[in-house]
Amino acid sequence: MTKNGRRALFLLVATAANMLLTVIIIVVLFIALNALSMAIGLKGLGGAIIIFSFLAGVILSAFAYSRVLKALRRRPGLEERFGLLK
Numbered sequence: 001m002t003k004n005g006r007r008a009l010f011l012l013v014a015t016a017a018n019m020l021l022t023v024i025i026i027v028v029l030f031i032a033l034n035a036l037s038m039a040i041g042l043k044g045l046g047g048a049i050i051i052f053s054f055l056a057g058v059i060l061s062a063f064a065y066s067r068v069l070k071a072l073r074r075r076p077g078l079e080e081r082f083g084l085l086k
Contacts, residue, residue: 018065026057 001009030053037045072078 014065014069018061021064022057022061025060026053029053029056 030049033049033053034046037043037049
């Protein structure tokens with residue numbers, strides 16, 4: 001496989017993993033916050049919980065994605081292998 005093929009595969013897998021992580025975080029936060037609001041007795045916060053879960057999911061997954069990429073950049077030879085150097 002050529003460097004361009006490896007680069008495309010790396011970017012596709014990284015993007016898919018980031019999207020999956022975002023969805024998982026959003027769903028987990030929504031369920032946890034919904035259960036917490038029902039336990040406390042606060043009803044009618046569905047819209048706020050959905051908005052907060054979405055924003056927190058996007059922010060947390062972006063943070064995790066950047067940390068993983070930073071860790072991968074430290075590996076010797078990884079950037080050359082996938083053709084990520086310009």
